[in-house]
Every structure is written in C-alpha cells, then in structure tokens.
Amino acid sequence: MSSVPDFIQEIQRKINNIQIKADGTNRYSIELTEPSKIKDLAKLLQNSGFDHVISVSGVDYPEQEKLGVVYHISSYEEGKMNIVLTLKTYVTYKEPVIDSLISIWPSAWTAERETFEDYGIIFKGHDELRLFFLPEDFDGVYPLRKSFKIKTEGIFVDRRG
Amino acid sequence: MIVFPGLIFSLITLLTAIWAERKIAAKIQMRFGPYYASKRIGGYFQLIADAIKFGLAEIIVPSNSIREFFILGPILITAFAFLPMAFIPVSQIPSSGSITSPYYRFFFDKFAGISLYQPIITPYSLLFIIAVASVVPILTVMTAWASNNRFSLISAIREGILTVAYDTLIIIALISMGIEYHTLDIASIVKTGVPGIIANPIAAFVFFVALLMGTARFPFDVAEADTELVTGAFTEYSGLLFVLSMAGPYLLTFVYSLVFATVFLGGWLPLMGIPGAILTVIKALIILFFSVFMRSVYGRYRIDQILRGGWKYFFPAALLALIIGMIGGIFL
Amino acid sequence: MTEEVEKILKGGLEVEIVPVEGELNVGPQHPGSGHMRIFVRLNGDIIEDVDLDVGYVHRSVEKLSENRNYIHLIPLIERPAILDSIHMNMAYIMAVEKILNVDVPPRALYLRSFAAEVNRIASHLYGMGIFGVFMGHSTAFMWGFGDREVWVEILQALTGARVTNSYILPGGVRRDITPVIMEMTEKAIKYTRRKLNDWKGIFVNNPNIKARTQNVGVMTKENAIRWGAVGPNLRASGVAFDVRKAEPYAAYDKLDFEIPVYKEGDAYARTLVRIEEIEQSMKMLEQIMREIPQGNILSDRFFKQIPPIRLKKWWEGQHRIVMPGYYASFRPPKGEAFARVEAGRGELAFYVISDGTAKPYRLRMITPSYRLIKVFRELAKGSRYADLVTIYGSLDYFPPEADR
Numbered sequence: 069m070s071s072v073p074d075f076i077q078e079i080q081r082k083i084n085n086i087q088i089k090a091d092g093t094n095r096y097s098i099e100l101t102e103p104s105k106i107k108d109l110a111k112l113l114q115n116s117g118f119d120h121v122i123s124v125s126g127v128d129y130p131e132q133e134k135l136g137v138v139y140h141i142s143s144y145e146e147g148k149m150n151i152v153l154t155l156k157t158y159v160t161y162k163e164p165v166i167d168s169l170i171s172i173w174p175s176a177w178t179a180e181r182e183t184f185e186d187y188g189i190i191f192k193g194h195d196e197l198r199l200f201f202l203p204e205d206f207d208g209v210y211p212l213r214k215s216f217k218i219k220t221e222g223i224f225v226d227r228r229g
Numbered sequence: 230m231i232v233f234p235g236l237i238f239s240l241i242t243l244l245t246a247i248w249a250e251r252k253i254a255a256k257i258q259m260r261f262g263p264y265y266a267s268k269r270i271g272g273y274f275q276l277i278a279d280a281i282k283f284g285l286a287e288i289i290v291p292s293n294s295i296r297e298f299f300i301l302g303p304i305l306i307t308a309f310a311f312l313p314m315a316f317i318p319v320s321q322i323p324s325s326g327s328i329t330s331p332y333y334r335f336f337f338d339k340f341a342g343i344s345l346y347q348p349i350i351t352p353y354s355l356l357f358i359i360a361v362a363s364v365v366p367i368l369t370v371m372t373a374w375a376s377n378n379r380f381s382l383i384s385a386i387r388e389g390i391l392t393v394a395y396d397t398l399i400i401i402a403l404i405s406m407g408i409e410y411h412t413l414d415i416a417s418i419v420k421t422g423v424p425g426i427i428a429n430p431i432a433a434f435v436f437f438v439a440l441l442m443g444t445a446r447f448p449f450d451v452a453e454a455d456t457e458l459v460t461g462a463f464t465e466y467s468g469l470l471f472v473l474s475m476a477g478p479y480l481l482t483f484v485y486s487l488v489f490a491t492v493f494l495g496g497w498l499p500l501m502g503i504p505g506a507i508l509t510v511i512k513a514l515i516i517l518f519f520s521v522f523m524r525s526v527y528g529r530y531r532i533d534q535i536l537r538g539g540w541k542y543f544f545p546a547a548l549l550a551l552i553i554g555m556i557g558g559i560f561l
Numbered sequence: 562m563t564e565e566v567e568k569i570l571k572g573g574l575e576v577e578i579v580p581v582e583g584e585l586n587v588g589p590q591h592p593g594s595g596h597m598r599i600f601v602r603l604n605g606d607i608i609e610d611v612d613l614d615v616g617y618v619h620r621s622v623e624k625l626s627e628n629r630n631y632i633h634l635i636p637l638i639e640r641p642a643i644l645d646s647i648h649m650n651m652a653y654i655m656a657v658e659k660i661l662n663v664d665v666p667p668r669a670l671y672l673r674s675f676a677a678e679v680n681r682i683a684s685h686l687y688g689m690g691i692f693g694v695f696m697g698h699s700t701a702f703m704w705g706f707g708d709r710e711v712w713v714e715i716l717q718a719l720t721g722a723r724v725t726n727s728y729i730l731p732g733g734v735r736r737d738i739t740p741v742i743m744e745m746t747e748k749a750i751k752y753t754r755r756k757l758n759d760w761k762g763i764f765v766n767n768p769n770i771k772a773r774t775q776n777v778g779v780m781t782k783e784n785a786i787r788w789g790a791v792g793p794n795l796r797a798s799g800v801a802f803d804v805r806k807a808e809p810y811a812a813y814d815k816l817d818f819e820i821p822v823y824k825e826g827d828a829y830a831r832t833l834v835r836i837e838e839i840e841q842s843m844k845m846l847e848q849i850m851r852e853i854p855q856g857n858i859l860s861d862r863f864f865k866q867i868p869p870i871r872l873k874k875w876w877e878g879q880h881r882i883v884m885p886g887y888y889a890s891f892r893p894p895k896g897e898a899f900a901r902v903e904a905g906r907g908e909l910a911f912y913v914i915s916d917g918t919a920k921p922y923r924l925r926m927i928t929p930s931y932r933l934i935k936v937f938r939e940l941a942k943g944s945r946y947a948d949l950v951t952i953y954g955s956l957d958y959f960p961p962e963a964d965r
Contacts, residue, residue, distance in 0.1 A: 091897075092659065092898075094808065095899060119786050120786055120787075120789055121789065122901070122908070122910050122927060122932075123910055123912060123925055123927040125912055125923070125925040127914060127922075127923050128923075138912070138925075140899060140910065140912065140927075144786055144795075144800050144802050149802055149806075149807035149808070150807045150808040152899055152901070154899065173787075173789075174787045174788055174935070175786075175788060175789025175932070175935065176789075177789075177935045178789075178931060178932065178934045178935050179927070179931075186623070200615065200616065201615055201616035201619045201964055202616060202619075203616070211621075211624055212623060212624055214627075216624075218624065218625070218628060254699060254700070257700055258699065258700050258702075258703035258704065258707070259704065259707045260703060260707070379583065379585055380585075383585075383946070447697060448697075448769050450697055451947070454697060454947070455592045455593075455697075456592050456593030456694065456695045456696075456697065456950045457593055457946065457947055457949070457950055459591060459592060524699060525699065525700045526700070526763065526767075527697075527698065527767065527769045528693065528696035528697040528698035528701075528769050528770055528773060529696060529697035529769075529773075530769060530772060530773065531772075531773065531945060531947045531948070532606065532947065533606070533945065534772055534773075
C-alpha cells in the first residue's frame with residue numbers, strides 16, 4: 069500500500085465529509101457521504117488533471133436500501149496516467165437522484181445512461197436519460213438490482229417416445 | 230435467313246464478364262472465386278447456376294411501390310442497355326470468300342463504302358448510341374422512385390447528379406472523335422485505319438473514365454454503394470428482376486467497351502469477316518475485364534469527390550480532346 | 562407562365578434551395594451497420610444527427626456474472642469480443658487475481674503478453690478488413706481476413722481454440738508454448754512483414770483510400786479526451802496513452818516497444834496507428850520468444866491443488882494445466898479490484914466487487930467499443946452520409962463488444 073499523493077490529499081482539505089484511502093498501487097478511493105457535493109468534488113478533480121471517466125457503475129445494496137454510484141476517473145496527463153481514482157457515493161432507494169457529471173466529463177455520458185437504465189439512478193442534468201441497451205418493454209424495471217431475478221428455463225430435451 | 234445471335238452472345242458475354250470479375254478479384258485477394266460448380270473450367274457454370282437460382286426465385290413486389298414501373302424498370306433498363314448494339318459495327322463483311330458474303334448487299338453501308346455486321350445501317354451510329362444509352366440512367370431514377378425506398382431514393386439522386394457529369398464527358402469525347410474523322414459513322418472511323426487512341430489519346434482516356442462512371446464500376450460505384458445504400462436503386466428487387474437489374478449495367482459496360490474497341494482501338498482491322506468480329510469482341514472484352522478489374526484495386530470515391538474530379542479535371546480534359554479533334558481533323 | 566418569365570427578367574434568376582431533410586434507418590439489417598441500428602437524420606448529403614440504437618447483441622454479461630462462479634465466467638466474458646478474447650480474459654483474470662492476491666510466475670506473464678500480442682495483430686487485421694469493405698475496397702477485406710488466419714492458427718496451436726480461447730487462469734495460463742509454435746510465429750512474422758508492404762501499396766497509400774480517409778472524421782486532442790476515446794483512436798489524436806506503458810501489466814515492463822502517435826486525428830491517422838502497432842507487436846513477439854524465462858506457468862498456490870494423477874497425465878505429458886473440479890468454486894476474500902489492459906481496440910477495464918462468496922457481487926465490464934459509442938455519435942455529426950461508414954470503420958467500433 070502506497071501513501072496517498074499530495075494533490076489528492078489537498079482535496080480532502082477543501083471538501084468535508086470525504087474519506088480518501090489507497091486501495092493498492094496507484095488506486096485511490098474517495099468516498100463521498102454527501103452525494104449533493106459530487107459536482108464540486110468533480111470540478112476539483114478536473115482542475116487537478118483528471119480529465120476522463122473510465123466507467124460509471126452502480127452497485128446495489130438491498131439490505132441497506134441504497135445504491136452505490138462508482139466513478140472511475142483517470143488522467144491522460146504525463147505522470148498521472150497510472151492513477152485510477154474511485155469516486156464512490158451512495159443514494160437511497162427512495163430518492164435515487166444524483167447530479168450528472170457530463171457537464172464536467174462528457175466521457176461519462178454512455179456509462180451514466182447505462183447506469184440509469186440498469187439501476188434507475190437518475191442523473192440530474194443528463195441530456196438523454198432513455199433506455200439504451202435494453203428493449204422498450206423494460207421500462208420501470210431495473211435489471212441489475214438484486215431484486216431482479218433471472219428466470220431460468222431449464223434444459224429441454226426432445227425424447228423419442 | 231439471318232440468325233441474329235446477339236441475345237445469346239450478350240448473355241454469354243455477361244456471364245463471362247461477371248465470372249472474370251470474380252475470378253480476377255479472387256486471384257488478387259488470395260482465394261479461388263467460383264470453383265465448385267465446375268472445377269475443370271474454373272467454376273464457370275457457377276454463374277449459370279446462380280442465374281437459374283435467381284430466375285426461379287420469387288419476385289417480391291413491395292405493396293407500397295408503384296407496381297407497373299417497379300416491374301417495368303429493370304426490363305426497360307436491360308432493353309435500353311442492349312439496344313445500342315444495333316448500331317455498333319462488329320466487323321466488315323467481305324464481298325466474297327466468307328460464309329457471310331451472301332449478305333454483302335443487305336448490310337452495305339453506302340456512306341462508308343463497305344458492308345458491315347451491323348443490324349441497322351445508319352450514318353449517325355455514334356449519335357444513336359449516345360441517345361439510346363443515355364436513357365438508361367433516367368430509367369434507373371424511375372425505378373428507384375417506383376420502388377419507394379429511401380436508400381433507392383438517395384441512390385437515384387446520386388445517379389442523377391452523376392449522369393450530368395459523365396454523359397457530358399461521353400458526348401464530348403465522342404463528338405471530338407466525330408469532328409476529327411468528319412463523320413458520325415463508326416464504320417467510317419474504323420475504315421480510316423487510324424485508331425482513335427493514337428489520333429486523340431485524351432478523348433480515349435476521358436471516354437474510359439466516363440465509361441467507368443456511367444456504368445457504376447469502381448471506383449465510381451457511388452450509386453450502388455452497398456455499405457451505404459444496400460443495393461442502391463435496386464434494393465427492393467428480387468428474383469428475375471434482380472438479375473435484369475444486375476445485367477443492365479454490365480450490358481451497358483459491354484456496349485461502351487464495344488464503342489471503345491471500334492472507335493478508339495481500330496475495331497476489326499486488319500482482319501475482316503468473322504475473324505474480324507472476334508478481334509473486335511476480344512478488344513472489347515479486354516476493356517470490359519479491365520473495367521471490372523478496378524474493383525480489386527480501388528474502393529469507392531465519395532460523390533462530391535467524383536463530381537469535383539469530373540468537372541474540374543475531366544471536363545477541361547474533354548474540351549482539350551475537342552480541340553485536339555479539331556486540329557487532328559485537318560490532317561485526317 | 563408569362564408572369565414567371567417577367568419576374569425572372571426583372572429580378573434575375575433566383576434559385577430556390579429546398580432543404581432535403583429526411584431520416585434514415587441504417588440497420589439493423591443493412592450491409593454497413595453491423596449489429597445495431599444507426600438512426601441518421603440527413604439534410605441533403607450532410608448528417609445532422611445520429612442516434613445509435615445499440616443493444617441488439619446484448620449478452621447481459623454484468624447480470625449473468627452475478628449468478629456464475631468466477632471460473633465459469635471466463636467463457637462468458639470473452640464472448641463479447643471473440644476476436645479479441647485474450648484481452649477480455651486477461652483483464653478479468655487480473656482483477657480476480659488482485660482480489661485473490663496471487664503472484665503469477667514470470668513465464669506465465671510472458672505467455673500472456675505473447676497471446677495478447679498475437680491477438681492484437683489478428684484484431685487489427687480484422688478491423689482493417691472491415692474498414693476496407695466499408696469503403697468498397699474488397700481486397701482489403703479479403704486480405705484482412707486472410708492474413709489474420711496465420712495468427713489465429715498460432716492462437717489455436719497455443720490455446721486449443723481459434724477464438725474464445727479461455728487461455729488465462731487465475732495464477733497463470735493453461736498451456737505452455739512449444740518450439741513448433743515459436744517456429745510458426747517466426748514464419749508468420751516474416752509473412753506479415755511482407756504482406757504489410759503489400760498492404761501499404763494497395764490500401765494505405767492508395768490515392769482512393771487516402772482521399773476517402775484524410776480529413777474525414779477529424780477528432781482533435783481535446784475532443785478525444787472529452788468524448789472518452791480510447792486505444793488507437795486516442796493515439797491518432799495525439800494523446801500518447803497506452804495502458805501497456807502507463808501501467809505495465811503482464812510482461813510489458815520488460816519489453817521494448819514504442820507507441821505510435823499521430824496528431825491528425827482523422828480516419829487515415831487511425832489506420833496508420835493500427836498498421837504501425839502491428840509492426841510493434843511483431844517486434845514484441847520476437848523479443849518474447851528470445852527472452853522468455855523458464856519456469857512454471859501456474860502459481861504454486863494453485864499448482865499444488867492439482868492431483869498427482871492429473872499432473873502425470875497432463876502436465877508431464879503435454880505441459881497442460883488441467884485443474885480439478887473444485888477449483889471452479891473457490892471463494893475469494895472480500896474486496897474489490899479495478900484492472901485494466903490495453904485491448905486491441907483500446908483500454909478495457911474490469912471492476913469486480915467480491916463479497917466473499919463464490920460469485921462476484923458486482924462485475925463491471927467497460928469495453929473500448931462501449932466508450933466509442935459517444936465518440937461515434939459526435940464524430941458522425943456534420944459529416945457526409947458516405948463518411949458514416951468511413952468513421953464507423955476507422956473507429957473499429959465493434960457492436961457486440963459495446964453491447965456486452
């Protein structure tokens with residue numbers, strides 16, 4: 069485990085309620101307890117050189133009735149290319165709303181739209197929150213939540229009588 | 230009794246052209262091409278098998294198309310692509326010594342002073358060929374409109390825009406030959422003994438490029454661009470009508486190749502009679518094979534690039550050919 | 562009629578330009594669409610807007626992975642990009658290894674790089690073939706698939722399968738390289754070097770292809786970063802980023818290679834990057850064959866689990882790893898891992914969360930084509946309709962990989 073570099077620790081000083089820790093070589097995770105501050109945090113990160121989003125993932129925690137939103141952020145700047153930041157925050161089932169980061173990182177567009185259709189997390193400010201990969205009859209059903217069970221069909225074998 | 234073998238001959242030429250296209254491309258592309266239908270003759274019968282398969286397939290007419298024009302389209306295209314052959318002299322009938330010599334009097338072209346293998350004798354054969362062949366693109370546009378498909382429609386627009394560009398080139402190139410040889414009769418041009426490619430090489434080049442453009446050969450395949458427009462104007466076709474729609478452009482290529490062989494490559498000279506006819510056809514086939522060979526070397530240009538090339542470079546070249554024709558006309 | 566003539570005589574000839582607007586459904590059944598629908602809004606020949614209707618080959622990898630054991634997932638995970646399956650497999654295994662905290666022996670690392678580079682060449686040749694036929698260049702199409710064949714044969718000899726190799730296991734690889742495969746690879750390198758010259762003649766330096774690709778689909782450096790371009794497309798826009806350099810995995814920290822970077826950002830630059838990467842990959846393969854260390858190909862921790870009968874039959878006889886059945890249901894400790902590799906089309910990332918059971922709690926798969934969806938949409942806007950396929954082909958966008 070390596071220590072957290074200065075430019076990331078600086079962020080901790082500017083925004084309250086975040087926890088930063090190292091998760092292995094060049095992987096740092098930032099946990100944000102107040103999802104409403106995600107935009108401020110994103111702006112700070114962008115200013116310190118993190119210019120693109122690799123992925124936006126949702127994680128379902130049915131026991132706590134909350135959904136995790138995980139952004140993986142990295143940089144194309146020399147010296148920071150090997151760093152991947154994991155930006156985590158949580159929204160509740162009752163109010164699955166979070167600010168969209170496409171105004172800061174347009175590269176989050178695809179993944180935010182997919183997370184919306186899979187988990188029902190509404191990204192405020194996203195320009196096209198429609199179904200993406202799923203067919204139209206999936207409206208209102210969130211297939212990647214744990215409550216969505218896969219229907220197994222079993223194996224059918226034709227037997228000659 | 231005169232047996233007019235043109236239709237069968239055209240069919241064989243057509244199959245040979247498609248077969249050659251596939252075989253040449255296969256050679257370059259590290260594969261065999263048609264092979265299994267008849268291994269000894271390089272899979273030549275594959276084309277016949279394909280033709281039979283298409284011929285027996287159901288013809289589907291889309292319900293929202295204009296039925297009459299939809300069916301008439303490919304038929305008329307093939308007919309009009311075929312018609313110019315009536316004005317092309319393939320060879321000269323010797324006055325005696327050939328099995329065709331008894332017909333010497335029937336096909337005597339009094340303007341050129343020789344008898345010809347040419348169904349309709351006229352002193353304006355070049356003009357007729359241009360006139361009849363230029364109907365084909367109009368029919369293509371009609372077909373596309375009738376089939377009521379958006380891809381066909383875009384193809385029709387491309388075809389329409391392209392037609393203006395290449396028809397101009399074809400007409401100017403042929404007119405410059407007409408001026409140079411003081412005649413619009415192909416037989417008279419051949420009879421002079423000077424091949425057009427020597428008398429006016431620029432006209433020959435311009436004509437060849439226009440030939441590629443006019444018959445949707447690569448790299449000017451925009452009207453039928455399959456990855457963009459499916460099959461262009463013929464997207465909705467199936468069965469025999471699809472065969473006809475495929476055959477039309479190939480026939481037109483062959484017609485233009487024959488014109489090229491006679492006007493620019495000296496036609497049947499120095500032979501005459503049936504050997505002369507074979508020589509003309511061989512010359513035309515070389516042009517035809519070369520034009521289909523372009524497929525394996527080039528991709529396709531964009532419509533704007535073709536138009537820019539057509540108007541900016543080939544059109545002035547065509548005008549230059551006209552001037553050369555005027556100057557050359559003094560000596561010929 | 563006369564009024565019109567008078568009007569023209571008075572006011573001069575005015576040409577009324579009628580905007581021709583329309584919508585076009587390119588796909589899902591279209592020679593140039595692949596497995597998706599491209600919803601194009603045209604104004605004349607200019608594309609005003611593009612919407613990608615993806616999902617026609619959605620395999621639901623992320624949901625299914627929550628219902629399968631870690632090892633059972635390998636064949637599923639490489640399915641989205643069967644022609645780039647080594648990379649898919651490797652990134653997933655790297656994420657699992659991080660959770661398991663396994664060390665991989667150096668010979669296995671070299672073999673991973675070997676398989677990955679062979680796969681990269683095959684993937685690039687495939688991409689260029691598709692790109693060629695999109696522009697009507699059928700020779701490039703046939704050559705791409707034909708030249709790819711020699712590399713696929715090597716993968717077959719090494720892994721036992723042409724595509725979907727399932728070659729990489731947690732802790733190592735399944736099979737060892739043999740002198741026969743090395744000889745095949747040397748021959749293939751020689752052949753491909755010769756063929757690349759022919760490629761340059763007929764495709765890369767062809768005036769027709771140049772006219773179609775130069776200044777088409779231009780992506781500036783800023784836009785490439787903003788839209789999230791990856792891989793060769795990013796490098797063609799002037800960003801010198803390659804996961805193999807930035808964060809070396811497998812044996813890449815010991816290999817010498819350069820990453821080709823172009824500033825133009827057009828379709829032509831993207832093609833050039835691919836051509837040069839093939840050459841770099843072949844250089845790496847030569848180096849791997851020279852320097853590959855001796856040793857085991859599976860981590861001792863798992864090697865010890867193989868029963869002696871199997872060891873005798875498979876390992877001593879044919880140098881293959883055949884694991885016992887209970888290996889498939891291992892339970893990694895709690896934790897999460899994020900691993901990325903440079904796949905043929907770009908950066909490929911896996912985010913795996915383990916809750917201590919035999920199945921992942923959450924698996925996130927981010928493929929390069931997935932990240933190109935946005936790029937494709939933005940690049941196609943404002944281009945000509947004929948350039949839609951050029952942009953598509955030059956990005957090497959692969960719908961099954963994007964849908965997952």
